[in-house]
Every structure is written in C-alpha cells, then in structure tokens.
Amino acid sequence: MRVLIIGGAGMIGRKLAARIAGDGVLAGRAVAAMTLHDIAPATPPPDAAFPVTVETGDLSEPGEAARLVAGKPDVIYHLAAIVSGQAEQEFAAGYRINMDGTRALLDAIRQADYRPRFVFTSSIAAFGAPLPDPIPDDFMVAPLTSYGTQKAICELLISDYTRKGFVDGYALRLPTICVRPGKPNAAASGFFSAIIREPLAGQEAVLPVSDDVMHWFASPRAAVGFLVHAATLDAAAVGPRRALTLPGVAVTVGGQIEALRGIAGDKAVALIRREPDAFIQTIIESWPRRFDTRRARDLGFQAEGSFEAIIRVHIEDELGGG
Amino acid sequence: MRVLIIGGAGMIGRKLAARIAGDGVLAGRAVAAMTLHDIAPATPPPDAAFPVTVETGDLSEPGEAARLVAGKPDVIYHLAAIVSGQAEQEFAAGYRINMDGTRALLDAIRQADYRPRFVFTSSIAAFGAPLPDPIPDDFMVAPLTSYGTQKAICELLISDYTRKGFVDGYALRLPTICVRPGKPNAAASGFFSAIIREPLAGQEAVLPVSDDVMHWFASPRAAVGFLVHAATLDAAAVGPRRALTLPGVAVTVGGQIEALRGIAGDKAVALIRREPDAFIQTIIESWPRRFDTRRARDLGFQAEGSFEAIIRVHIEDELGGG
Numbered sequence: 001m002r003v004l005i006i007g008g009a010g011m012i013g014r015k016l017a018a019r020i021a022g023d024g025v026l027a028g029r030a031v032a033a034m035t036l037h038d039i040a041p042a043t044p045p046p047d048a049a050f051p052v053t054v055e056t057g058d059l060s061e062p063g064e065a066a067r068l069v070a071g072k073p074d075v076i077y078h079l080a081a082i083v084s085g086q087a088e089q090e091f092a093a094g095y096r097i098n099m100d101g102t103r104a105l106l107d108a109i110r111q112a113d114y115r116p117r118f119v120f121t122s123s124i125a126a127f128g129a130p131l132p133d134p135i136p137d138d139f140m141v142a143p144l145t146s147y148g149t150q151k152a153i154c155e156l157l158i159s160d161y162t163r164k165g166f167v168d169g170y171a172l173r174l175p176t177i178c179v180r181p182g183k184p185n186a187a188a189s190g191f192f193s194a195i196i197r198e199p200l201a202g203q204e205a206v207l208p209v210s211d212d213v214m215h216w217f218a219s220p221r222a223a224v225g226f227l228v229h230a231a232t233l234d235a236a237a238v239g240p241r242r243a244l245t246l247p248g249v250a251v252t253v254g255g256q257i258e259a260l261r262g263i264a265g266d267k268a269v270a271l272i273r274r275e276p277d278a279f280i281q282t283i284i285e286s287w288p289r290r291f292d293t294r295r296a297r298d299l300g301f302q303a304e305g306s307f308e309a310i311i312r313v314h315i316e317d318e319l320g321g322g
Numbered sequence: 323m324r325v326l327i328i329g330g331a332g333m334i335g336r337k338l339a340a341r342i343a344g345d346g347v348l349a350g351r352a353v354a355a356m357t358l359h360d361i362a363p364a365t366p367p368p369d370a371a372f373p374v375t376v377e378t379g380d381l382s383e384p385g386e387a388a389r390l391v392a393g394k395p396d397v398i399y400h401l402a403a404i405v406s407g408q409a410e411q412e413f414a415a416g417y418r419i420n421m422d423g424t425r426a427l428l429d430a431i432r433q434a435d436y437r438p439r440f441v442f443t444s445s446i447a448a449f450g451a452p453l454p455d456p457i458p459d460d461f462m463v464a465p466l467t468s469y470g471t472q473k474a475i476c477e478l479l480i481s482d483y484t485r486k487g488f489v490d491g492y493a494l495r496l497p498t499i500c501v502r503p504g505k506p507n508a509a510a511s512g513f514f515s516a517i518i519r520e521p522l523a524g525q526e527a528v529l530p531v532s533d534d535v536m537h538w539f540a541s542p543r544a545a546v547g548f549l550v551h552a553a554t555l556d557a558a559a560v561g562p563r564r565a566l567t568l569p570g571v572a573v574t575v576g577g578q579i580e581a582l583r584g585i586a587g588d589k590a591v592a593l594i595r596r597e598p599d600a601f602i603q604t605i606i607e608s609w610p611r612r613f614d615t616r617r618a619r620d621l622g623f624q625a626e627g628s629f630e631a632i633i634r635v636h637i638e639d640e641l642g643g644g
Binding site: 091128132137138139140141142143144146149152153156157159160163164240241 | 413450454459460461462463464465466468471474475478479481482485486562563
C-alpha cells in the first residue's frame with residue numbers, strides 16, 4: 001500500500017501523515033511507502049516505519065500531476081488548495097490551482113490507466129444562502145464564493161471520473177476545522193478558533209460577530225479520522241454520488257464560549273473581547289449553520305459529539321493535555 | 323443591440339435567429355446586427371432587417387472566444403455543445419467542447435472587460451436518479467452522464483462569473499425538446515419525438531420503452547421563447563443562483579400516444595411499433611420525470627400547457643399547419 005498526500009505540508013496534511021505513520025496501516029493494509037507533496041517541502045513524520053518521500057511542486061504545472069501518479073500510489077489524498085480569501089482575491093489563480101490542478105490530477109490518473117482510491121477535501125463552502133436548517137444531504141450546491149465554486153466543480157468531476165471507472169473518488173465536505181492550531185490568520189472564519197485557542201494560551205481574542213451565530217465544526221483529529229475512514233469505504237455502498245457532507249458539531253458562538261468557561265473558567269472567557277464587525281457578520285450569515293449528515297453517518301463517519309469534546313482534543317493534541 | 327448566437331446552425335439556434343429576425347427587437351431594443359457562429363456555417367434567416375454575419379470555428383480553440391466577443395455583443399446566446407451520446411463516448415472531446423469552450427467564452431468576456439447578458443442552454447441531464455417527484459428548484463444536481471456533468475459545471479461557472487460582475491449570466495435547464503423536426507437520430511431520447519413525428523408523416527416509428535415512462539417536454543417554439551425571455555429578465559429578481567429549471571409538460575408515453583390519437587386518429591397511432599429495449603428502458607428510468615419549476619414560472623417563463631399543444635406547435639411550425 002503506497003500513499004500519496006498532496007498538500008502534505010498543510011495543517012491537515014501533516015496530521016494525516018503523522019496518523020498514517022503511527023498506524024502503519026491504512027484500510028487494513030500495511031503502508032509500504034508514503035509521498036508528501038506540496039508547494040513547500042513537507043516535514044516527514046519522525047516515527048514512520050516506512051520510507052517517506054518529500055516532493056515539491058505546483059500541481060497545476062504541466063507534467064506535475066503525471067509525475068506524481070507515475071508510481072501508481074494506491075491511495076491519493078488531495079488536500080491542496082488556495083484558501084477561500086485568496087481564491088476570492090486572485091480569481092484566475094483560484095481556478096488554476098483549485099480547479100485545473102484537481103482536473104490535471106484526475107486526468108493523469110485516467111491516463112496512467114489504473115484505478116486508485118482518491119480522497120479529496122471539499123468544503124461546506126459549496127453551500128450558500130438561503131439555506132434550510134438543517135441542510136439535508138440532497139440540497140442544492142449553490143456556492144457564494146469562487147472557492148466554493150471550485151470545490152463544487154471538483155466534486156462533479158470526481159463523481160463523473162468515478163462513474164466512468166477512471167478513479168475511485170470521494171469528495172469529503174469538511175466542517176470548519178476548529179480549534180485550528182497556530183497563529184491567528186486573516187480568514188473570516190479565523191475567530192471561531194481564536195476565541196478558544198488564544199484564551200487557553202492566556203491571550204486576548206477578538207470576537208467580531210454576535211453570540212447567536214451558529215456554525216458547523218469538527219476538530220483536526222476528527223478531520224484526519226474522516227480521511228482515514230474514506231480509505232476504507234465500500235464503493236458500492238457509496239454509489240454514484242461521491243460528494244459527502246461530513247458530520248460535525250453545530251454550536252453557536254455563545255455555546256462555544258460556555259464550553260470554554262466549563263473547561264477553563266471565567267478568567268479564560270474574560271479574554272474574549274467583543275468588537276462587532278458588520279462586514280464579517282454579513283459574510284458569516286451567508287454560511288451554512290448545520291447539516292443533517294445521514295449519508296455520511298450511515299457510512300461510518302464520526303465527529304465529536306459536543307464542542308467541549310472539540311476543546312479537549314485541542315488541549316490533548318496541541319497543549320500536551322494540560 | 324447586437325446579438326451573438328453560438329451554436330447558430332443547430333435546430334434551436336436556427337429557430338432563435340429566425341424569431342429575432344422576425345421580431346426585429348430583443349429585450350425592448352432594436353437589433354442592429356446578429357452573428358451566427360457554429361462549427362459549420364449557419365444559414366442566416368432570409369427576412370432579417372439587420373445585417374447577419376456567419377462565422378465558423380471551434381469555440382474551444384485558442385483565440386476563438388476572444389475573436390467572438392471582440393465586437394462586444396450585448397446579448398450572447400451560447401447553445402453550442404456536443405450531445406449527450408457523443409460526450410459519453412468521447413470523454414476528452416466532451417470536456418473540451420462542453421466545459422472548456424464555455425469557460426473560454428466566459429474568460430474572454432471577463433478579459434474584454436464589459437458585462438453582456440449571457441444565456442446558456444443547460445439541461446435536465448444535470449439531474450440523476452434517485453430523484454423526488456416532482457423535483458423542486460433546490461434539489462441537488464447529481465448528473466449520471468458526462469454531458470450532464472459538463473452542463474452542471476458550466477452552471478456553476480456562470481453563477482460565479484456573474485457574482486463577480488464579469489457577466490450577467492443565466493443557465494437555462496431546458497426540458498427535452500419535442501417534437502424535434504428532421505430525421506430520427508441515435509439519441510436514447512429520440513423516440514419521444516419519433517413516435518409523434520413519424521406517424522404524422524405517415525411513417526412507422528419504434529417505441530422502445532413501456533407506456534408508463536414519464537418525461538418532461540417543451541416544444542422548439544417554447545424553447546426559443548425561453549431564450550428570448552431570458553434576455554428580458556431583471557437580474558436582481560433572479561439573484562445569485564443563475565441556473566433555472568424551466569417549465570415543461572410532464573407526460574407519460576401513453577399520454578403522448580393518446581394526444582396523438584386525439585389529433586391524428588387511430589391510423590396514426592397504429593404506426594407506432596412496440597419493440598421493448600431493456601437498455602434504453604434502463605437509461606430512461608434514471609432520467610428526471612417532472613419538476614416543480616416555481617422559480618422560473620415566477621420569473622415569467624412559459625411552456626405549453628399540454629402535450630396536445632406541443633403536437634399542434636409541430637403541425638403549425640413544421641407541417642405548414644396541415
């Protein structure tokens with residue numbers, strides 16, 4: 001079993017590589033080798049019992065996809081993308097990397113004439129307001145960002161290339177990942193993590209939206225669990241609709257704050273500074289709030305059961321359990 | 323008002339050009355010029371009171387889209403596509419023409435830095451089984467053909483390019499057009515027209531499916547009406563979701579036959595020869611049957627009210643009313 005992770009230097013890519021290195025198996029088969037590809041060099045997990053190759057390059061460049069699939073990896077994770085904000089600012093670059101890059105990869109697989117398992121990270125950004133609450137599995141995809149459009153197009157390509165027998169593909173619509181480790185970033189969704197991560201580290205965090213904003217979350221650990229589980233799915237049970245909205249926790253900002261209070265007390269909560277930002281509030285209101293993810297749950301995908309559990313994952317995985 | 327019709331040599335393109343030539347106006351403005359583009363030369367309508375230019379070329383060839391929009395036409399109809407059966411057989415050609423061609427056109431408009439009205443013919447092939455009955459406007463797009471996938475991707479591109487202000491685009495999901503004039507063709511859906519057209523002409527027609535198969539139809543005249551109406555829509559009333567499922571008539575094959583009997587009698591019906599074909603029956607069962615097209619109806623799109631009316635349109639427009 002050879003594994004290729006495209007986007008291996010990203011937050012989820014690193015954690016997925018570490019998980020596979022720790023497990024030593026994927027979908028019940030021993031892992032013989034793993035390749036981590038990204039624009040910048042990924043750091044291989046230190047404890048892998050199999051060889052890990054680090055490759056750098058731009059998937060949308062001619063020949064890059066063919067080079068990556070030449071060794072016919074059995075499972076290909078495609079996590080690489082430019083993020084929502086950048087795809088909105090840099091229209092052509094977003095389509096080139098997020099859409100053409102994925103298509104180049106699918107075409108390289110088709111031309112390599114073998115049928116790997118292909119796991120792609122899509123996003124709940126494929127959905128745009130107005131939305132029902134909860135959003136059922138068969139609701140229309142009508143994105144309100146270029147990033148969401150590019151993800152939705154990749155979903156369609158994956159289902160069609162799968163139907164034609166060129167690949168065995170799955171597009172996983174991840175919830176917003178929370179708590180994201182590391183520095184605050186400029187993403188409109190950044191505060192969802194910051195209001196937990198910063199107070200736990202004794203730092204102030206800014207909350208730009210009202211407490212009744214509801215959103216859909218899973219931990220980085222749950223996201224890695226989704227990706228590992230996708231390698232085990234029974235293709236026939238999934239059928240031709242290869243985009244799956246994954247389970248998550250629906251919670252309001254107020255609920256996030258109460259979960260933080262329960263775990264870290266009033267002193268942590270006092271570090272959250274309310275600075276309403278009408279621009280961010282408007283963006284967030286067009287986002288999905290909560291889903292009925294029956295299909296994914298029936299297929300065995302599991303997320304946390306509460307936002308408290310999401311905070312505890314952060315404490316265990318990023319703060320040494322303290 | 324300058325009009326460009328891409329796919330101007332096709333059945334709908336020819337009828338649209340004739341309608342615009344007859345009207346002399348489009349969306350309340352006098353038409354000053356029209357260009358008909360296709361792979362093969364289109365025949366200009368004989369009675370146009372404005373100049374009609376005929377262009378030939380392949381939209382997916384480099385530079386072709388830019389050449390077409392250089393004159394900044396106010397309304398662009400993009401009807402050109404390779405059909406469902408061919409897109410399924412010729413995978414790469416389907417994506418190149420149906421997807422890359424449309425994208426090239428949208429990018430050429432973006433780079434020409436103006437904002438024309440852009441009307442694209444999508445298809446109910448964007449939907450695939452299992453489907454509710456009727457299918458609501460907000461149901462998921464999950465095609466089961468490469469053609470349907472390519473149309474669905476174009477819909478997403480049109481909504482995103484519109485949202486970004488590069489174009490004022492509309493993707494119209496046409497019903498199956500019936501009665502198609504001309505020779506029988508190899509399309510799996512061909513019999514829906516043949517069982518009406520051939521008996522009206524005193525010819526035998528083969529019916530490969532059972533009488534209880536239901537499908538979704540509009541006449542060629544109604545299709546042209548949709549395209550003309552799309553040029554008049556209020557962009558704000560449509561909003562960001564630019565794919566519209568258009569009204570049609572839901573009727574079973576048995577209902578088609580009874581409508582034919584009512585108009586042309588038992589002698590015509592006797593020319594329909596039942597030759598069940600399990601392959602075609604299976605294909606047809608994955609197709610949409612009927613829609614609730616509230617959005618399009620509220621926006622003023624109108625189709626026939628019965629299959630009898632569809633047959634009468636064929637008699638009036640193709641058989642000289644006889």
